[in-house]
Amino acid sequence: MGMTRKTFGTVTDKNLALFTDLYELTMMQGYIETGHNPTATFSLFYRDLPPNRGYVVTAGLEQVVQCLETVSFGDEALAFLTEFDFSEEFLSYLEQFEFSGDVRALPEGTVSFPNEPLLEVTAPILEAQLFETVLINQIGFQSLIATKAARMRDTVNEHGDDQSLVDFGSRRAHGTDAGMKAARAAYIGGFTGTSNVAAGHEFDIPVFGTMAHSWVQSFPTEREAFEAFVDVYGEESVLLVDTYDTINGAQTAMDVAEARGTDISGVRLDSGDLVELSREVAEIVGEAGIFISSGIDEYEIQDFLTNGGIATGFGPGTALVTSDDAPSLDAVYKLVAVERDGELQPSMKLSTGKVTYPGQKSVRRVEDDGQFERDVLALHDEDAPGDEQLVDVIIDGSLVYAPPSLDESRDRTCRQFQKLPQETRRLQNPVEYPVHVSDGLQSQTASVRDELSARYLDAR
Amino acid sequence: MGMTRKTFGTVTDKNLALFTDLYELTMMQGYIETGHNPTATFSLFYRDLPPNRGYVVTAGLEQVVQCLETVSFGDEALAFLTEFDFSEEFLSYLEQFEFSGDVRALPEGTVSFPNEPLLEVTAPILEAQLFETVLINQIGFQSLIATKAARMRDTVNEHGDDQSLVDFGSRRAHGTDAGMKAARAAYIGGFTGTSNVAAGHEFDIPVFGTMAHSWVQSFPTEREAFEAFVDVYGEESVLLVDTYDTINGAQTAMDVAEARGTDISGVRLDSGDLVELSREVAEIVGEAGIFISSGIDEYEIQDFLTNGGIATGFGPGTALVTSDDAPSLDAVYKLVAVERDGELQPSMKLSTGKVTYPGQKSVRRVEDDGQFERDVLALHDEDAPGDEQLVDVIIDGSLVYAPPSLDESRDRTCRQFQKLPQETRRLQNPVEYPVHVSDGLQSQTASVRDELSARYLDAR
Numbered sequence: 044m045g046m047t048r049k050t051f052g053t054v055t056d057k058n059l060a061l062f063t064d065l066y067e068l069t070m071m072q073g074y075i076e077t078g079h080n081p082t083a084t085f086s087l088f089y090r091d092l093p094p095n096r097g098y099v100v101t102a103g104l105e106q107v108v109q110c111l112e113t114v115s116f117g118d119e120a121l122a123f124l125t126e127f128d129f130s131e132e133f134l135s136y137l138e139q140f141e142f143s144g145d146v147r148a149l150p151e152g153t154v155s156f157p158n159e160p161l162l163e164v165t166a167p168i169l170e171a172q173l174f175e176t177v178l179i180n181q182i183g184f185q186s187l188i189a190t191k192a193a194r195m196r197d198t199v200n201e202h203g204d205d206q207s208l209v210d211f212g213s214r215r216a217h218g219t220d221a222g223m224k225a226a227r228a229a230y231i232g233g234f235t236g237t238s239n240v241a242a243g244h245e246f247d248i249p250v251f252g253t254m255a256h257s258w259v260q261s262f263p264t265e266r267e268a269f270e271a272f273v274d275v276y277g278e279e280s281v282l283l284v285d286t287y288d289t290i291n292g293a294q295t296a297m298d299v300a301e302a303r304g305t306d307i308s309g310v311r312l313d314s315g316d317l318v319e320l321s322r323e324v325a326e327i328v329g330e331a332g333i334f335i336s337s338g339i340d341e342y343e344i345q346d347f348l349t350n351g352g353i354a355t356g357f358g359p360g361t362a363l364v365t366s367d368d369a370p371s372l373d374a375v376y377k378l379v380a381v382e383r384d385g386e387l388q389p390s391m392k393l394s395t396g397k398v399t400y401p402g403q404k405s406v407r408r409v410e411d412d413g414q415f416e417r418d419v420l421a422l423h424d425e426d427a428p429g430d431e432q433l434v435d436v437i438i439d440g441s442l443v444y445a446p447p448s449l450d451e452s453r454d455r456t457c458r459q460f461q462k463l464p465q466e467t468r469r470l471q472n473p474v475e476y477p478v479h480v481s482d483g484l485q486s487q488t489a490s491v492r493d494e495l496s497a498r499y500l501d502a503r
Numbered sequence: 504m505g506m507t508r509k510t511f512g513t514v515t516d517k518n519l520a521l522f523t524d525l526y527e528l529t530m531m532q533g534y535i536e537t538g539h540n541p542t543a544t545f546s547l548f549y550r551d552l553p554p555n556r557g558y559v560v561t562a563g564l565e566q567v568v569q570c571l572e573t574v575s576f577g578d579e580a581l582a583f584l585t586e587f588d589f590s591e592e593f594l595s596y597l598e599q600f601e602f603s604g605d606v607r608a609l610p611e612g613t614v615s616f617p618n619e620p621l622l623e624v625t626a627p628i629l630e631a632q633l634f635e636t637v638l639i640n641q642i643g644f645q646s647l648i649a650t651k652a653a654r655m656r657d658t659v660n661e662h663g664d665d666q667s668l669v670d671f672g673s674r675r676a677h678g679t680d681a682g683m684k685a686a687r688a689a690y691i692g693g694f695t696g697t698s699n700v701a702a703g704h705e706f707d708i709p710v711f712g713t714m715a716h717s718w719v720q721s722f723p724t725e726r727e728a729f730e731a732f733v734d735v736y737g738e739e740s741v742l743l744v745d746t747y748d749t750i751n752g753a754q755t756a757m758d759v760a761e762a763r764g765t766d767i768s769g770v771r772l773d774s775g776d777l778v779e780l781s782r783e784v785a786e787i788v789g790e791a792g793i794f795i796s797s798g799i800d801e802y803e804i805q806d807f808l809t810n811g812g813i814a815t816g817f818g819p820g821t822a823l824v825t826s827d828d829a830p831s832l833d834a835v836y837k838l839v840a841v842e843r844d845g846e847l848q849p850s851m852k853l854s855t856g857k858v859t860y861p862g863q864k865s866v867r868r869v870e871d872d873g874q875f876e877r878d879v880l881a882l883h884d885e886d887a888p889g890d891e892q893l894v895d896v897i898i899d900g901s902l903v904y905a906p907p908s909l910d911e912s913r914d915r916t917c918r919q920f921q922k923l924p925q926e927t928r929r930l931q932n933p934v935e936y937p938v939h940v941s942d943g944l945q946s947q948t949a950s951v952r953d954e955l956s957a958r959y960l961d962a963r
């Protein structure tokens with residue numbers, strides 16, 4: 044029985060343009076048919092921090108840039124769209140689609156706060172509308188994971204000894220793309236590397252690995268399994284010692300190393316009372332490393348370190364790649380300004396609990412004595428204190444920004460954390476970092492709201 | 504400034520083979536170097552149900568089959584691996600890698616329970632080892648989402664009127680692949696369709712869409728926005744009415760329809776007190792549909808329906824595609840049998856809290872009066888009651904299974920739910936469905952455990 048070869052992933056060049064909600068295309072055709080294509084500004088931001096988060100570390104901008112600069116509707120995509128009753132005129136428009144607008148954004152590795160634009164797109168509304176779905180997807184997920192990773196890195200740095208942190212989560216990530224991007228975002232958040240070989244290949248991230256229980260079980264005895272591994276890998280060996288009994292396993296590991304006349308790099312513990320076991324194992328393995336896996340997260344790393352556990356590295360998996368205590372960021376992409384009579388006018392909606400600050404923004408950060416003191420969310424052209432955090436990325440469709448290397452973005456996260464108040468970095472119940480809304484933005488918000496309220500609410 | 508064109512996705516044919524943890528490759532090279540390549544059976548299962556789940560609906564088998572049947576190490580992958588100090592012999596092995604083993608699995612759309620194999624792979628350990636990471640990834644995520652979707656479908660069918668359920672979650676999914684696969688898995692779980700155009704293209708799922716707030720805001724008034732949309736889409740129009748004021752918006756929608764002399768398909772509510780608003784809106788819109796979005800999940804759908812909310816359809820997003828109340832399934836891929844002296848021998852580990860039943864299994868389902876009464880987890884060749892649920896998928900590397908269409912898998916889920924006890928389907932605190940461990944499996948487990956305990960635990 045045969046099977047057609049298909050792509051995996053599963054979104055590739057051939058249909059990234061289609062990674063959009065149908066309503067984006069429906070609206071785009073509507074804009075064409077009604078001859079209504081004003082310039083518009085969309086702001087990508089989140090209204091609320093996820094639970095127990097005092098900040099969000101941004102990530103995903105490089106993928107957004109790739110998307111905006113390269114998206115195109117190929118023959119296969121266009122053929123599929125003919126099934127939807129779209130007009131010839133609209134399909135011709137899509138065939139020559141190119142992004143011609145402007146993008147400003149926070150660089151990857153920037154700490155951000157609610158209502159601050161992570162990204163602003165200004166373009167003919169027909170173009171800007173298409174990217175809503177894919178831009179939220181790209182920025183939202185990577186920022187979620189970079190944040191989770193940064194919490195772990197911050198915990199290790201505060202309570203530990205700068206231990207290594209390696210992403211072990213690919214198997215539990217939400218699909219293959221998530222496995223890859225989680226590895227990337229975790230690195231930006233401060234991780235040392237990943238176990239995922241494809242992510243190492245794609246993003247040039249250091250790749251690490253040890254052995255699984257299956258190696259040990261596949262040999263008649265644990266001793267023979269360790270001997271075979273040490274014979275191949277010598278002093279690079281990291282032996283998994285908990286298949287049958289952790290203490291017994293650690294002793295066997297060292298016996299084998301001694302018998303073979305080699306050091307080993309370390310042992311891995313993957314189950315049981317990790318604090319107690321790590322202390323017992325440390326007595327046995329001496330200078331060799333102790334690597335801790337077993338479903339750990341930042342809370343457990345903190346407990347482990349503050350309770351005297353001994354480790355040279357940690358391999359968080361599921362908790363990291365799913366951000367399990369907060370598996371989504373409520374990022375949105377909202378129209379905040381639209382051209383009327385030849386000028387961009389601020390716009391907002393009044394939907395209950397979902398109010399948006401209107402207009403193009405500026406995100407200013409005020410430092411005091413080398414520490415972040417507060418942010419100011421202001422109008423784009425307003426005179427306000429602090430340093431502008433948004434940078435120009437694309438102007439008139441042309442890239443004007445050199446995306447930094449992953450190492451540069453990772454360094455940026457690290458530097459930002461040195462300035463972020465400790466109480467905002469707490470793992471639980473962090474203190475809200477002050478974000479002031481400027482006078483200009485407050486008064487613009489009030490005036491747009493009043494006008495809309497008068498028209499729609501008082502009319503009832 | 505230029506930018507290299509890259510793939511999105513980001514895992515494509517060129518590096519799916521690399522979507523693996525480094526330790527799989529390290530072990531594989533170790534097996535080669537030590538001349539140790541016994542036949543082994545790996546079982547993919549989960550030990551515990553996610554919180555508030557009484558079952559897991561399986562999904563993802565088709566992607567697993569594609570993976571096993573087509574994976575290969577191309578020049579680019581092999582070139583990357585030379586960076587890791589792998590031997591010439593191992594790289595030559597990878598260059599000609601093909602899967603030659605056997606696979607048995609639960610068909611997509613089957614309800615499953617803890618410790619039951621969703622999939623069993625029997626192959627030379629060198630081959631079976633490679634796929635650990637990608638198989639857990641493919642089956643785990645889609646099963647998680649199919650389960651979440653089935654909970655929503657079951658809730659709607661029990662408390663409602665078989666309303667439509669459309670996946671609106673692509674923007675909040677964990678990357679692009681997750682957006683695609685969530686749409687697929689949700690359809691298997693009983694959804695009506697998706698908003699994701701690429702998923703419609705890739706998997707032939709019905710695609711739906713309405714309009715966004717940006718359409719409404721881009722026109723000077725809501726009325727003009729509705730007029731423009733109705734002029735283009737006529738009776739197919741679904742108008743979003745909560746941009747400024749839901750009741751006012753619903754009235755405006757109907758005024759516009761009347762003025763234009765057309766019916767409209769419906770209105771969408773996306774904020775506010777949905778029960779109360781839907782009842783008021785129903786009075787206004789008459790025969791037109793009411794579509795509910797706004798961050799809903801199965802619990803809110805249940806509350807909405809039992810409290811008298813009126814709707815013709817729901818568009819869950821974030822909660823669906825992230826399975827937000829349970830964002831991971833603890834699926835594992837464990838060695839359960841290994842060849843010794845020419846025969847497959849049962850194997851297990853003793854790691855604290857992570858015990859695995861040894862040996863190849865059979866999953867039997869016993870029905871009584873058309874209802875599922877209990878499952879029996881038995882040895883593969885054991886005489887046990889009930890119908891075998893695992894089917895042969897691949898034998899000696901050849902596909903012997905015609906993957907069903909998505910509609911067939913969706914029908915299977917639906918038929919299984921008609922037989923699944925109501926108390927096991929509860930949204931909260933479901934009653935545990937009985938899975939009996941057969942006499943043969945119990946005695947085999949005890950005997951392997953005793954032997955290992957004597958060797959490793961008593962030796963301390």
